[in-house]
Amino acid sequence: MSHFEYAMVLISIIVGLGITHILSSLGSAVHRLRGHGPAINLEMTYLTWVGFIFVWLVSFWWFEFKWNELAPKFDMGLFLFLVLYSVSLFSLAVILVPHRLAVVDDSWEYFLSIRSWFYGGLLTLNVIDLADTFMKGADWGYRPSYLALWTAITAAGIIGLTTRRRIVHAGMAITLFLWQILYNFSDLKILGA
Numbered sequence: 001m002s003h004f005e006y007a008m009v010l011i012s013i014i015v016g017l018g019i020t021h022i023l024s025s026l027g028s029a030v031h032r033l034r035g036h037g038p039a040i041n042l043e044m045t046y047l048t049w050v051g052f053i054f055v056w057l058v059s060f061w062w063f064e065f066k067w068n069e070l071a072p073k074f075d076m077g078l079f080l081f082l083v084l085y086s087v088s089l090f091s092l093a094v095i096l097v098p099h100r101l102a103v104v105d106d107s108w109e110y111f112l113s114i115r116s117w118f119y120g121g122l123l124t125l126n127v128i129d130l131a132d133t134f135m136k137g138a139d140w141g142y143r144p145s146y147l148a149l150w151t152a153i154t155a156a157g158i159i160g161l162t163t164r165r166r167i168v169h170a171g172m173a174i175t176l177f178l179w180q181i182l183y184n185f186s187d188l189k190i191l192g193a
Contacts, residue, residue, distance in 0.1 A: 002068070003073045004067060004068040004071070005068075007078075007079050007082070008064065010083065011061075011082050011083060011086045012061060014083070014086040014087060014089075014090050015057050015058075015060060015061045015086055015089065015090070018053075018057045018086075018089055018090040018093040018094075019054065019057050021090070021093055021094060021097065021099070022050060022053070022054050022057075022093055024100065025097045025098070025099065025100050025101050026050070026101075028100040028101055028102075029042055029101045029104075032101070038105065039105065040101065040104060040105060040106075040107070041105065041106045041107060041108070042107045043106075043107050043108045044170065045108065045111065045170040046107035046108060046110070046111045047107070048170070048173035048174055048177050049096060049111070049118070049173045050096060050097055052173060052176055052177045052180060053089075053092060053093050053096055053097075054093075055177065055180050055181060055184070056089060056180065057089055057090075057093065059180070059184045060085065060086070060089055062184070064082065066136050066140070067136070070137070078135075081131075081135075082132075085125075085128050085129070085132055088124065088125050088128055089125060091121065092118070092121040092122065092125055095114055095118055095121055096111075096114070096118055098110075108166065111169070112164060115160060115161070115164070116161060118160070119156075119157045119158075119160035119161045120157075120161070122153065122156070122157045122160070123154065123157035126150060126154055126157065129150070130150060133146060133150075143187065145183055145187055146183075146187070149179060149180065149183050152175070152176060152179065153176060156172040156175075160172065
């Protein structure tokens with residue numbers, strides 16, 4: 001097992017916990033939609049943001065394999081930074097999707113109640129991602145596709161903190177969700193490339 005593989009075990013577990021948290025909570029929501037338990041109203045804006053965070057968790061794990069090429073011998077600083085990144089992603093998933101959606105009856109009302117935490121977390125996570133990207137090298141960080149997506153996420157975080165309009169939140173969620181998927185397929189098709 002290489003240094004990289006050894007270091008990525010803990011990070012992979014944290015990412016896996018975030019993915020598991022989202023999927024198990026959505027599974028509980030499906031049971032509630034089928035009439036098992038209290039009624040729940042899930043709306044598209046909320047589900048799209050959940051999808052966005054889910055894709056970010058998966059793509060984070062994928063994009064971090066770039067470190068295998070760049071830092072075959074991990075030091076404690078890099079390891080702790082990547083743990084911080086993965087814990088921040090996990091925390092944002094938990095803020096957006098509470099355990100088993102137990103406190104959610106209407107997902108839009110819930111989203112509005114955690115809006116400042118979600119968008120604040122999104123902005124924080126975007127800064128951590130910027131640091132991670134530039135630590136991989138200037139050529140990696142100055143890719144126009146990355147800078148455009150980073151700017152769009154930053155703008156969405158700021159706008160999301162300032163408005164309660166559903167159409168604005170929906171537009172941002174759908175745009176960023178689709179953009180993130182296209183970005184992932186266009187920028188990194190091969191693991192670690």
